[in-house]
Each structure stands twice: as C-alpha cells, then as structure tokens.
Amino acid sequence: MRALVGVDTKSLTRQNADAVRLPAITLFTSLVLLLACGDDKTKPGDYGYPPDANIFNPGDGGTGGAYDSSTIGFVCPPDLERCAHDFTLPFNNEASVELRGDYGGPSTWVSGAPMTRQGSVWQVTVDVPYGKSVQYKYFVNGTTWTIDASAPTTSDGGGNTNNLLAAVTCDPAVCDAPPDPPPGVFDWRSSVMYFVFVDRFFNGSTSNDCHVSGTSKSGSASGDYEGGDWAGVTQKIDAGYFEDLGVNTLWVTVPVKNADADAYPGTGGDGHVYSAYHGYWPYDPNATESCFGTSTELATLVTEAHKHGLKVLFDFAMVHVTIDSPTYVSNPSWFWPNSFNSGDCICGQNCDWNAEGYRCWFASYLPHWNYTVAAARDYSVASAVNLAKTTNADGFRLDAIKHVDSSWLLELRTDIQAQIVPLQTPNQRFYMVGETYDFYDTAFIKSFVDPATKLDGQFDFPARRNIVDTMLLKKQTMSDLANFYASNDFYYGSTAVMSAFLGNHDLPRVVHLAQEPPVFTDQAADGKNLAWSSQPALPTDQKTFDKLANAFAVLLTNQGAPLIYYGDEYGMPGAGDPDNRRFMQWSGYSIGQQYLHDRIKTLLGIRSKHAALYKGIRTTLSATSDAWLFVQETLQEQIYVGINRGDSDTQVTGLPNQALEELVTATSANGPSATVPARQTRIWIKQ
C-alpha cells in the first residue's frame, strides 16, 4: 500500500491495518468481531480520524540567514511570520480611532491598535501575518465600527463588511510571538505547575490513613502509604501555600481507585515491597482512592483550587491495571496477554521496553491495556472523561503515553473536545501534558504533540538534560544552552505548550546534582543504588542552593510551562524512587533552603508580571562558556535576562544603553553593561 493522498496512513494503519495484520489468527478473529460487530465508532462525522497535520514544513525557501550567533538554530514557524504594515485612515474629526481585525488572531478583533493622528490621517503600524490577507475595521471614538470606503472590502460571511488587506510579504519577515487566546481563556503558556504527590504532601485527615503490611521501609524511603490526602492538599490551598509561592497549576497524583490493599515487589526485582501509595496501580478506573479521601473531598480540592486561581491536572494512568482489578478479571481480552515468545512478556525481561513496549507488562501483576480493542479503548477513555467531568479538572497529565496505542489518545482528545470543553463559557483549553521518558529524542517526543488531536505538550526531558548539564554538572557551556533553547523554541509547534522541569518522582532529587561533587554524575541516573541505604542528606553549603536557584532561573525565565516537583522549592534531598518521595518538609528549613524558596518565589513573581518571559520571542545577545544574556520580546515589552553560572562575577554586554531597572534585587542599573554576580541571574527592564 503506497502512501495515500489525503488519507492519514499513520492513523489508518495504527487503528486498523496493523492491528489486524498481527500474525495470530485467534487474535485476528476476536478483534474483527469487536471491530465490526462491536461498538466501533468511526468519528467524528464518519470520516475516521483526521490525518497528522504535523508534517515537515519545508518553508518557502527564504533568502538565507547570516552567520549571526543570535539566531542559531531558531526557525520561525511560518504561521508566526509577520510583516510590518502601515494602516492609514483619512482624518474626519474623529476623537480616537482604533484599528481592529484578525491581524493578531481573534483577540485583535476585541482589543486593537490605537491609531495616532498624523496631520490629515490616522496612522498605525502593526505586524500582519506574512502572505495572508487580513480583514480589519476601524473602531471610532470607542463606540462605532466603520470601514475605510476607499480601501478594498469583503464580507466576513456573517453579514458584516470589513476592509480587506491583500496578502503582504516582506524580507526579512518578523517572527512574532504566537497570538494570545481570546479574552477569558486561560493562557497555558503562563502556567506554572506544581506536582503534588498526594500521599507524601500533607495529612489533612487521619481517618483515611492506610497501611499495607509487608511493605518495605528503611530510613527516609518508604513503600507504604504515608498519610497524605486530598483534604491535606485542600488545606494547603486554602492556607495560600501555592499562591504565595507563585504557582498556578497543580498536577495531582492519580486519583482513581488503586489496589490499595496489595503489596507487590518492585519492578525489575529490586528486592523491596511496595504499596500503591503512588497511584500507578489502578484497580477501578471509575472509582476514587479511599486512602486519599472521598470523592467529595476530591471535588472539593478542585473547587477550592479554582477559588484560589489554581488549575488542576489529574495524573491519569492508562497503561495498565493491577491483575486483581475487576476490569481485568472480567475482560481479559481487553489486555495484551502476558504470554508471548514462549514466556512471560515482562518489559525488560522476556520482552523489550521498546520493541514490545506497546504490550509488555511492567510487572507480572500489571496487565497492559490493549487499546486496539475498541471496547477497551472506549471504556478507558470514558473513565478519563468521567473523571474530568465529575471533578471539573482542567487537564490531564498522561503517564507513559508511548506505551499505549495512539488510538487511545486520539479518541480521548475527540471525546474531551466533544464532552468537556463545551461545558465552560468561554470554552477553555483542556490541557493534556504527556510523559515520554526520553532525554534525547525530540522527534519522538514531538510525535505525540498536536494540540488539536493529541497532546498539548509533553514534559521536556531534553530541556531538563540541557539545563542540568549546563547549570549544575557543567558538562556543556552556556552558549550550548542558548543554542539548545533556540532550536527548542517552537520545535513542537507554535501552539504546543511544553513543560520544562528539573525534578520529578522518577529521578533522584535535583539538589544532589547541584552539589559539588554531584552525588550522581549522570543527570539521568535513576539513583536506585542509594534509595534504600546510604541515603543522601540535605546539603549544608550555600553554593549548592545558589546553583539550584540559578538553574531554576533558567527554567523560570524561558518558554515552556515550568514544573516544580513538590519539595524541590526547598531543595528536598533524596535518592532514587522511593527516596525521592519523602514526606514534604513543612518547617525547620535551613538558610540555603529558605534562600532557594524565596528566590523561586521572586522569579515567579517577575514571570507573572512580565509575560514576555513565557510568551516572547527570545534573542540571545551574548553567550559564553559561563554567561548568557538574552532578551525576551513581545510587542508590549522587552525583558533582559543575564544568567551567570560561573563561580566569579561576570560582566554582560548588550543591554540597552539607558537607565534600567533590575527586578531580582530591585535596584537600578545603566546599560549597555552590567555585572552579574557569581551563580546569579539578573533581569532588567527599561526604566
């Protein structure tokens, strides 16, 4: 079968052809029955799933760049290319005129560009999309819409006549930041996530505490439930903990009913016994976890979060259920059989994590969903949609997305768009961020990202690698980091919102990479060797916290919704899983810990006030081995950021030659040069 014109070979193949081309005839037969006579939905509109629009865009050929270090690796997506264009309207005794239109997306129909009077005309220069016609109109005296009768007009199809500007091109084109969402719609680029690991966060109600006998415990590591619950999270929401820190989005561990009475050995035979405290052993996807509270308490968590301006993402685990799950017991055909290749298909043992990653069981007690079975897919997707509906959640964090059939994700997006998004006015973007655990393969990570049909973004493991290798381990230079960021901007598409992070629950606590020498020399080390014995302690030197705060500064002054793993704001110590999930420290911070927390809070305060830090276009002004100076620009503002990772003060040059205000230390400065102290970051705006 050749590649088919206009037909999505990828999804067609995944959904149908490949699935039924598996060699096992028995599988084939049962699958056919499910597909054909079962409840297989071709949707929407009976056309099946749409094609992947994320094909390589070769661009228009351009005119070549220049040996210009500020733009290495940066490629402006064609949809962000703009040309400056002058609009004029003859003066006719108007008091004020505003240019409105679709030149900046839907929002510039609502709030346009004020024009200034230049003698006999009103004039304004705005950036219009490269090579695309623009509809516009003038908003006069703050009350009246009018057109320029002397300019071309068109009908908008809804009975209105607008002026029409024919497509404008220019060389070079300007690269503008992606447009803002319409008024009232949350801009996920402004999201700052905090990962609340419920069982290890705060115990708000001892009545629901669970313990599983036989689980391992040693020093700071525990395989048992430790008491944290949704009531505890709600108490911290109400106490203002998150607002004070400056985060606006909570990622909450899996809330569905887990196998909370079970104790199982760890994957890979690590010799320890664990409970389902982490939430990744779903038992009943349609019930909530009683060890964390009641379903009412879960809904209250979201309600209170919303009151405090916090969005909530629930972790959704859809790769497997536990072997005693009624879902599995009643519907074994919804899961890949464990037997394969004349043995048990356990990932990393008889089966390969990659080649058989779609079907291998993570452990002998974790049956792997087979979403090529339509009924299984529908069931799981429905449970996710139901969770979103009953809790009023704002999005999902989707676990280990590469291990599920792509049809699951496509169907989830379709159903969320149909059943959840319309519930809010104005419609909000339901944010789905995925986890594809890969520090290198950006193309692979990207393959799951398409806000229209798949993920809004993924955790940016390659960014984590680059930040840690540059700022903490110093394996590469600041100019390497600058190059990485330039190539990373918009790599996942102009509408994707990736999430950059320094720590998560699968990696040893990042503070140990900031130590000198680092506890782990490889930023991707799993840290299991120190998880149960010789567990690392809280570092005592200030330098470690300086470095970590400065690594956070990279995260918090650049694009990509930052994620803070609970406790990392205080530099919590811990080796690999489960020592990286120690109970949250609520008091008794060292000076270094308090410094780190306060610096993150300061930076988040700056980020919230200066949107260019998360939605601007970045230009590197200088980058050396130890220092990086860049400017983040939107049409409204320019924010200058200087980061010095070195152990001595350094001077950066390239700032505007005028009086500046430095925001981190709240002092004044003068361009074009400024000193950035050792292991510090400075942020300037024009005075």
Next chain:
Amino acid sequence: MRTQWLAFLAVLACGTPTPPYPVASCELTLWYKPSSSLSRVEAVTSWENWQTGLHVLDDAGQGWRATRVTPPTGEVEYAFIDDGVWLADPLAPTTAFHDETEVTLLFESDCSMPSLAVTSPKSLAFTSANDGAALDPASIDVSGDTASMVSTDDMGDINLAFDSLAPGKHVFEVSARDLRGRPATARLTAWNEPRAWDWNDAVIYQVMVDRYRGPSGALAAPNPISAFAGGTLAGLTANLDAIASLGVNAIWVSPLYENPAGTFPGTDGREYSAYHGYWPKASRSIDARFGAEADVDAFIAAAHARDMRVIFDVVPHHVHQEHPYVTAHPGSPWFTDWTTPSCVCGVGACDWNTHVRDCWFETYLPTFDWHDLDVADTVTDDVAWWIDRFDADGLRIDAVPMMPRAANRRIVDAVRRRFDHPGQRTYIVGENFVGPIAYTELRYDLGSFGLDGEFDFPMMWAIRYAIAEGGGAMSTLDLAEHSGEAAWAGSGAVMARMIGNHDVTRFSSVSAGDADGDGWTPAVQSTDPLVYAKQRMALALSFTLPGAAVVYYGDEIGLAGRQDPDSRRVMPADAALNVAQLATRAFTATLGKTRACSDALRRGAYRTLVADVETLAFAREARASGVGDDAAIVIVARNPTAPVTLPTQGLAKGMWRDALGTGLAFDTSSPTVAMPQQTVAVFVPDASACGR
C-alpha cells in the same frame, strides 16, 4: 490503491465468509484544515471538469474538513477552494498546474484490480480488488529466482525465503493473481550484504566519466582543455577496486546521456565539447563515447558485486537543442521562453533571481517547462527509465532550484512508488547550488515529499573558508553544523558533505592560494606540505560530520584546479603522483576504514566539545550507550596556541587513541591533547577495534 478495512471487516465479521484481505476502495477521503473555522471549503476535480459546488467539505471535527470523492483510474487532479482561493492539498506529495494554479496530482490505481505491495525485502501484502476476490496462492511467481520459498497466510501476506543469495543486489518481479485471474505485480529489491544499509553510511565517489580512466588506463590531458579526454565506463569499471580501497561504497557518475558532437560556445565565448554529459540529446541512450548499454550493465554489476551503490546524474531541467523533444515540441508549452532565446541565465536582463525558473543555461539548451503535464510525465518516465533499466541505487538531480518544486517531488514520488519499499530506499540527492548560510533554501526541497538529501554547500563554503583560506574562527564550522541541523531537523534528510565538486575550484588550489584565475590556465600541482595538511583536515571533516560523505575524484590526492574546466582535469596516473599526494590518498583510505568501522562516525549524533578560534572538537555518539564503538571524537586543530582540553563528561572513561595515525592519545583522567598545527585526529576508545 486504498484499502477500506472497516467497511470490509464489517461484512466479514457479521456473516459473509470472505478471506480477510484488505480490499481496494474506489473512494478517496480528502482532508483539509482551513486556517479559519468560518472558511467555506470545497473540492473540485479534473474528472468533473472542475465544476464547483459538488464537494463542499464537511466539518470533521477539531478544525478538520473532509469529503469523499471517487476518482477514475489514471492521472487525475483535484484542488481545494478555501474561501475562493484555489490550492493544492497540503497533505499530498505531487502537484500539477491547471491554468497556472498548482493543483494536486493523483495517480489513481484501478480499484477493480488486485495489487501487491512489498512490505520488506522478503514479504509482500496482497490487496484484493474491490469485489474482495481472494489471492490465488498457486499463482505467486517470483521472477529471476527459482530457489525461493513462498508461503502465504490467510491475511494475504506473502513471505519469501531466498536460498543463498549471492552477495550484492537482487531485483525480483513478484506476480500473483486473484481467484478470478486478475494479475498484480510488484518489484522487490533485496541486498545480500554484511550490514543493513543506511544512506548515512555512504561514502560517495563523484566521477566525471570522461576525465577518469580510459581504455588504457590513465588519460592524457585533453587538447584543448574543453575537448573530450577519452574516459569510458569500462575504464572506470576497471578501476573500481582502487576506488573501493578508499572506503568508497557508492559512485556518482556524471550524466551518461547521449550528448551532441562538436563544440558549442560557452558564456565566455570559448568553444566547449559535451565531455561533461550535461547536454542530453537523447533521454534514454548512452553516449557512445562512454560506452554502450552493456558497459553500463557491466559497470553496475561490478559495483554491486562490491556492495557499492551507483548514483546516476539526471538532468530533468533541460535538453540540448538537438534532442528530438525539441524537434517534436518546439516552443511553448514544452519549453520556456522560446520566443526570446536570449534569456540566458545571468546574462543581461536575464538575471538569476527573476528568471531562475525559466532561464536557459545557454542559447542551445532549451529549458523544460514543468508546468506542462506532458513534460512532467515524459521527463519523470525518462528519469525512472535509468533506474529501471540498470538497477541504479540513487539519483543526483541537477539544477534543482531551477525547476518548480513540483518537479523534484514528481520524480521522488515516481521513484518511491516504482522502486522503493521498506528496506529499499533509492537515494535522491539534489543539487541546489547555494552560497554560505543558505540553510532555508536547502530546507525548501526536503521533507517527506522531498529529496532524501542535498549537497551541503553552506558547510562546503564554511570548510573552504576556515581550513583552506584559514579565515575566521574554527567555531564557524560548529555554527554551520548546528545551523544546518536546526534548519533540516525533522526532515529526515541525509545531507551530502563535500569539500568541492566539478562546479567550483579545487580545494587544494584554494589552499595553495592559486585558485583564482582563468580556468583555461591550469593551476600548478602544489608540493607545499601545508596544502596537503589542509586537504586532510577538510577530507576528515567531510568523512566525520553527520550525513553521507562525498569525494570528488582527485580530492583524495589533493588534485589542483582552478574553476571549470580546470576543476575537471584528468585523473593522473599513480606514477605521476608526488609523495604528498600518495600520503593524502593513504590518509583518505584510513578515513574510509575508520568510518566503516565506527558506527558512531556514520550514524552518531554530533555534539560540540570545543569550538573556538583555532580548534573544533566534536563527538559523534550513537544512541545505544555512548561508550566503546558508539562514540568517536574528532579534533581539527588549525594553529592552536595551547593544548586542547576536552570536557570529559559523557565520554567513556579511559584511554582514547587517534585512529588516523598521528599517535596522539589521551586519558579521560587528563583529557588534554597537544594537537600539532594543521592536524586532524579521530579518537576512538582504546578498546575499539576501529583504532587498529
């Protein structure tokens, strides 16, 4: 041919006992995503005379629109109309021109016939005709191979097992019939070679046939310099072992088309013969001065027997005025600008920018007008003939930016459909001659519908400036690498890295400061050791940067040359080479051997280690582990004032040794290397066999 699984399976599962093959569908679903949800979008088709109002696209959710059409068999066209604006389907590879508007071109197969698709070098999949008629297992026939085992399953999958294929390339015609006797065929290519091929592995030797070797070996310089020198395919074939000894595993031969006799004036007013082959006067015949078809067959067989791929140079942009196409179709619509043949590229008002797509190279070289569908069909078929007739493995497309992008996409699409399948990829590399930093120009022709790769002119210029001329900082090479990778990221391209070719001055003459000047006054072959040191540094870069390496014949011996025609001087006899030339050739062979040994050098990712004024150091790291043979470190040092200290993070601990023979080594406990001036070294871990 489309397969319609869902509809078919429904029939199957709910009662009708039909075998579970995929079934051809006569319908085609068209998808389109308008930029505005308010847009009115419809599809118009050539088979309905472009009548509007027949296929308004339905809202298919998430911003998509869709509709179904039923195209007739053959070459058909359609377009979308988005709020009055016609456009080709952005998700479709091939386009044609309808009244100056680019529309989608579709090659619709007959849905009432079964088809075979090759799914790997030893398997095929059968798709039944739209009536669902099953495969007749007894009808399967594999031509040219009597020893193969054929097995089928109930799914329509056909598996082949070949008994002891001889080393090299094998092409089979597989045919089958359905139970109603309707035939389907497919072309299957299988190689028996030690390692599964990836074009990133390629070391391509570029040969200008007339100037390489003749019936009695080395050639005398032609007189005048623009005359035929007498090189032949047989001469080339006889020298294949010597070429292979450089580590070469692919050969790009200059065009073999029949060219005109006599001479024609160049833009410089001098008379030139067609020795270079770029003046086709016939599209499917071999120039007798190079040999006969049998000589091409012998050449290809000899190359394939050595696991060498062959890349033909094809010229779909123009023909010579003596070509029968010019006689049969004078002027428009087959050729551009017939009425003003004075529009010669770059001459007078016919500037390159305005007229790049319609100018003529010379007054006697009419340029095809690819807007015409007959031209597109004819030229595409002519290009495919060269692969079909000779089992070639790749194409080098001449003058890519001088044709609409639709041209190379047509050729790519035709080659993919006719000759390629999983496990078999014809490498289509384009010549888009650009200056430094023109990364976006190269990007334009890449991607899923585009070329497999292009010659990396920006890197070539960067290497020539930093190494041959000693200008700027060595870090500009790193910048060029990063900029290129960023511009091409996601395209899947295998770019071709070279230090020169037949259209530029010879690298060694640039190093010697003797490249400027008239191409009819030959440059002197230098004996300065520095010239050869620079040659080795540059060759090493072309062999160790990511992508396919290209060696222009003679560059392995630092052959001198000014611009064309001196850059195409004859390949000297071994006996005529000076000591430095012989040493440079031996060095090239070592490079080839090291590259062949090291997975990292062929397929690893590029990582900057040191990029400063005088030194470039980078690692090539294969993904698997980053240690052992999965990594190599290249250091190119110009005039370093201090030893180079490498960052060791991420490198395998222990000793690393140069595989190129300098004797340099370092231990990661003390990662400092005192690189002598103007040297290059390729370090591999001590344990690696590639260092021995």
